[in-house]
Amino acid sequence: MKVSDKIRKAESERRCFWSFEYFPPKTDVGVVNLFDRMERMYMLGPEFIDVTWGAGGTTSDLTLEICTTAQSVYGLETCMHLTCTNMPREKIDIALEQAKKAGIQNILALRGDPPRGQENWTKVDTGFAYAVDLVRYIREKYGDYFCIGVAGYPEGHIENPDKEADLLHFKAKVDAGADYVVTQLFYDVDVYLDWVKRVRAMGITIPILPGILPIQNYSGFKRMTALSKTIVPQFILDDLEPIKDDDQAVKDYGVRLAIQMCTQMKEAGQMGFHFYCLNLERSTRLTLEGLGFVAPREQVRPLPWNPSLGKNREKETVRPIFWRNRTKSYIMRTEAWDEFPNGRWGDSRSPAFGDIDGYGVRLKYPAQECLQMWDHPETLAQIAALFVKYCSGELPSLPWSDSPLQGESDVLSKRLITVNANGFLTINSQPSVDGALSSDPVYGWGPKNGFVYQKAYLEFFISPAQLDLLVDRIRQHPFLTYYAVNKDGDLRTNTKGDSPNAVTWGVFPGQEIVQPTVVEGSSFLAWKDEAFELWNQWSLLHGSDSPTHKLLQGIRDSWFLINVVDNNYKSRFAIYDILDEIAAQTATSVAH
């Protein structure tokens, strides 16, 4: 969707809105962390995000990758920056083509800073000298496809001392086809408001978002404002002086100041705000909280998972539960599907999942970090201990779960800890929910005045011997359904047919029941390949003769992956009791 359309919608609903800006990190770990942050900050409800362009091509591929992932995996409406710096026409064409292919509809067209180490900006051959040329080029070549943003300079462009000429320059960019404006950062609100007045007086009507950078630390602030010659009102310097050595106090002041600035602009009629996050989360979040800005819940969580904004996926309304902790892999493996939902309901079967070899099932963190987290387990008990640590929040990640246990599983964590301590290695779970309000802070999603439901779910690895015991017991529970499968695809189930079982659904005013999460056999078989391959990936961190390698391979080769659904969402999930009993029974029989 176009940023300009989103802004128009927010304005027509007379609500404030905000956007976040990120830059491509320099390290792999940095990228992993940025994605985590983006996913979390989704809940703050930005109308869109943007990602700066890796000037000179050094990180431009990364910019594109981050944009694509944000758009299609995390479902954030994304705007890609594009600069003229070191960009011959061919490179610009490639960047735009790739952005379009990724479903990105927003470009912030900039001239860009001079490349590092170069003092003055110079145009490359076949490239553009000014942002206005880039705007014109995109508009000519792509018509209305892209929404184009441009930069505004409330204090005038640093390289142009003539304020009036600067404004005319700006007007030319807008006239060339810009749809909205994001300004450079500033700290003098009066300057901004005055500039907006002058811009409007010139007949420019497109939305303008002020760029806000909450001060993070004193020396950085001083250096940056000096470099960019940003006007800093005296009272700010006065305020900072006594606390300049206390980083935390400076950060807190930065938040207070940002709140104060936004409040002043809001009182002058400003509704949208653009935050330069510097890839950080805290200051932006605190500022929004301080302003009392809360995104409409239904906008933030239209479904229990973040809908992808990727191409062809607009109608994706249902996903299997299995990839919940590995969304990116699901998105990539279903990239080739031409329709969503595709064969998830009714008679037609699921289309093929992309081959897991195609993109490689990978551990999320670099090898060294994985080894630090997971050590060298040599016994099943040590493996189980890792799973217990993950459930209790002491480990941030396991191969099957890229991020810490989700909030909604808190109510289960005690039971999960016991189950894992007993050697049932859980990788996915959800509690039952019997008609919580759609506005519920933990379980809620979807439009207001609705009710949401969940069937309890548990997925775990289990040894073949214990699987026999478990299947025996499940037989006495008519409400439990399961699928179990080993690496080689030997499937056991008590379900009939392969119809999808809706495990998350919502009932909303004036519409059909929405059923966004399902359990079903055919996609479970695609998932198991990945789930077992992750044991392999983990084992490859260790020498092939090492006890750890052999242990992990042993589990991979002989254990089963099982998922259990409690179809009675009105009572507590029987599976935990059953697993506790089996553990007790097995322990006894071993003891005797």
Added chain:
Amino acid sequence: MKVSDKIRKAESERRCFWSFEYFPPKTDVGVVNLFDRMERMYMLGPEFIDVTWGAGGTTSDLTLEICTTAQSVYGLETCMHLTCTNMPREKIDIALEQAKKAGIQNILALRGDPPRGQENWTKVDTGFAYAVDLVRYIREKYGDYFCIGVAGYPEGHIENPDKEADLLHFKAKVDAGADYVVTQLFYDVDVYLDWVKRVRAMGITIPILPGILPIQNYSGFKRMTALSKTIVPQFILDDLEPIKDDDQAVKDYGVRLAIQMCTQMKEAGQMGFHFYCLNLERSTRLTLEGLGFVAPREQVRPLPWNPSLGKNREKETVRPIFWRNRTKSYIMRTEAWDEFPNGRWGDSRSPAFGDIDGYGVRLKYPAQECLQMWDHPETLAQIAALFVKYCSGELPSLPWSDSPLQGESDVLSKRLITVNANGFLTINSQPSVDGALSSDPVYGWGPKNGFVYQKAYLEFFISPAQLDLLVDRIRQHPFLTYYAVNKDGDLRTNTKGDSPNAVTWGVFPGQEIVQPTVVEGSSFLAWKDEAFELWNQWSLLHGSDSPTHKLLQGIRDSWFLINVVDNNYKSRFAIYDILDEIAAQTATSVAH
């Protein structure tokens, strides 16, 4: 579905099963009543029903019509009788072709009785002389398409005194391709069991259903058994002698005897029973109850409405609520749809409903009966009084509701009475249900171990002035959605878009949420044509200059039809309070 497959399934589930036989009534009112009875007896869970053939063509068209309606409107698996009497080959071909077209897959092939007034049976030119020829013909011409039943004569055929030749005759019918047997009625169970033994000894393995006719009255029983030379054990005659003048006592005895006979057969291994209902309900129902026969609930009510067994409709899983009291009209108006559900979900819109003129919107009862029921109302108060009488069960029918108020609306009837007394003329309603068991006797439907839900619903005619007041008040209730429309199609609604609102749904183990009943704008517009036309039909019972005619036409021309859904199924329906308030307010303002 084939009767033979249904029998096989019941036997594999080791449960008793039963079927009902009807005949084509002689009068229009009789036909109307038979349909009512069939619809009610659906709840007794017959595995199938059959309808006798109108011998000599006098009522054969009616047979076909009844079969088609039973199969497609009431969702009863239907077997059509077909006899050789007065049936040249061309007529047989037409009958089979029409049956096939109607989706009927079962034929009971009989020779038939001689035509009325003729003593001996004679074959017509190009017709068949024996049932065996008819069986062979159907099998040759239609292959496996039809399941073919034949008659069995436990006491031997009345026209054939040679019992052994009779058995060979029977075997020939089976060998010609019969799939199951229904016997002539009998009252000596030993004779039946002995005959079955001999039949089985001949190597005949197809299912045999004994024909049961509970005695209805003494003289009829005597006449019928004498005519057909049926063996009547002496004890029955002895039992009947003292009560023969007490019709009720004879009926009760008939039920007790039928229970006793079935019990004896059941103990001998018989699992299926065929009831000659004589178009009556009571004796059959009491016999089944006495035997403790209860059809599996999920079989009887797979959905809140009876699924059609008509051609192309196997996948029909959703219907608009509007035609709930006029199912036949809905089935006919959607006859041309090539797919079900067809455009009811998602983006694609509903296909066109058949024109109401195509088959005529009719009052269900003949004019004379309608006038008796509804009299000559000349004021709005008198109209309202009729609606009140319908809601309180004193009137069996209104133009919009062919049969008495449904059981599940009992909880609402008090409120409905008040609402109608106040001049809001209700024609459809359902209470809210928040997760009743799928086995619930009133609200339950679908597979076991499920939970069913309903949003409260009310549909009524309202004057334009009161509609304004109502819409005003609805604005304060975010959970209420409505559509209101007058004859000319002026639509008012507070819904956005035309997405269907699921007002009945069920959650079952291991499957998606089933949402069989919806409210949506486009089908409401098709329904309103019919709803307003029924005012016209009613008015046509009265001379065009009569006050009644003018009154009914006046309502038709100016009032609105409105449906209201309470999307909060967890609390009580606010609409009744609102309507009561409006009535009070209007009354006051008129008084002043």
